[in-house]
Amino acid sequence: MNDNAIVELIDIKKSFGSQQVLRGVNLRIMEGKTTVIVGGSGQGKSLIIKHILGLVTPDSGRALVYGKELNKISKKELKDIRTNFGVLFQNSALFDSMTVYDNVALPLRERTRITEEETERIVNEKLKMMDVEGTNKKYPAQLSGGMKKRVGLARALVLDPKIVFFDEPTTGLDAAKSNEIYRVFSRTQKKLGYTSVIVSHDVPKIFKLADYVALLHNGIVRDCLTPDEFQLSDDPVIKDYVETTMGPVYSSEMEV
């Protein structure tokens, strides 16, 4: 079923100290589709992902993955759900005391019972898919930002996950590098067919990848629409966002 939501956030509220970051987030993520969460900095976009991953417990509201409420199930069940996840963190979160090879091999070694040769084959295949072969023996600190992201991506995809989360996959990269990441990304999605959730600032480029775009503003999701609908939306907040991010750069152009 195409309109099957595998992740559902219902009225999630979360505050840190006196600051309320999420004020009732509702979001449905469809199976097999790419959902992009956009919004200004510091609005809590990464926090939404952390709720879906079960890393953060909401103050109120429910986070459902595969119909199961994350903060109500046992550790074991949570672990089982997480076996479907692949995550690329904002700063890649590679294990800096391990080589690139060991980083990518870790999920295979810890979670599966395959032989070391098989592990090597899969790791090399994934690294090749991300165009970072030959970095096996390097440590994350010796890699550039873009390469780290790609290694992170390789690690996220190594177990062929069903849902992949990308927390700002292109932040801090130049245009050419981020295009490359996008190419790698759409290529692998076609090949592996996973559901993906992307947090990004990279409007409008990211719209090309997206099936749905959700705007987070002032702690709530204004709406979740297809990119075309999003750009033509009547909602004043979305309109404002589209104009400020995609509109003309110079104010003189606006007057014209």
Place this chain on the structure above:
Amino acid sequence: MKKINIETGVGIFLIAGLLCLGYLSVKLGDVNLFGSDRYLVSARFANVSGLKEGASVEVAGVSVGKVSKINLDDYEALVELEIDPDIKLQEDAIASIRTQGIIGDKYVKIKVGGSEEYIDEGGELLETESAIELEELVSKYIFEKE
């Protein structure tokens, strides 16, 4: 290479640590890993004041064993002695409790006898001399004067 280095390091550490632990417990802690091959002999004393379990047993000033147990039996002190297997004690040997120096530890001194018969495992030293208490000696001396 790195893996080998770590393993060697840990190996050295484990062996050094275990050796030290072994030295401490076997040599200092008197742990008998292989079971004691000493034999037991008991002796009755009227008074063992100051004698402790683990105190040494000496023949002619040479340590030949230790006190393994002190119990009260029929208002007498029943002391069990562990004696080295190659030391044989005559039936008429005399066990006495002495002090090393004036304030030193109490120990059991065995005076060798002349008998042809030796005491077997679990046997008893029949002739004993009790601990000499300094206070008793002093008070005896004072009161006898009067």
Place this chain on the structure above:
Amino acid sequence: MLNYFEKLGADTLYHLNQTGRMGIFLFYSLLSIIRPPYKIFPIIKQTYVIGALSIFVIIFTGAFSGMVLGLQGYHTLSKFGAEGLLGSAVALSLIRELGPVLAALMVTGRAGSAICAEIGIMRISEQVDALECMAIDPHKYIIAPKFIAGIISLPLLTAIFDVTGIMGGYLVGVGMLGGNAGTYFSSMYKDVEFSDIYMGLVKSLCFGVLIIWICASKGYYVHLNRGGGFGAEGVSSATTNAVVLSSVSILLFDYFLTSVLL
């Protein structure tokens, strides 16, 4: 005035929470030790970091503690004409008290701080989150090998400390001050009982768990600390905290353990 009480209450709650968190941390860590799968290599690696790399510090401090005990002990005992007891005085104070405590303090400084900083950095750079999302239990993967290594290393390091200390005491008491070599060892062999060594062993085991527990949990929960837990500063203050807290608790527990075991 009301503000003051509010702050007091918040402080109390904060510390209660922290204590509870650490308790839960210990529970999950110990649980993850007994839960399969068991992997040997991480334990070997941690034993290397905690134990093997500490050998030199331990030998050095052990030797000097023993030497100063020999020096002090000889001068004090010679006032009573009891130099013959030097061996047992040095050995007993090392085995029962100084060995476990000083070795634990050295390990706290050398390895405890490193453990706290390592886990703290893993936490703030989202590596711990990454592990959780890969459905790998961070307790099992990062913490459990450290606990096992601590439990293996501390008693062995303490034994090394004791033996080098006894040699150090011999060096000063017999080699330099001219005591009797035979009486040094014979008084030691006579007076040290297994219960003394047992006491030292139990202490060092407890200290091993204590050090790893405090240092690892302080690093693990660095992001929940009050006042800017994130960043390098958060890790550094957590590390300082961990070292101070574990040193204090080592001395505290030493008293309790001694009174229980005596």
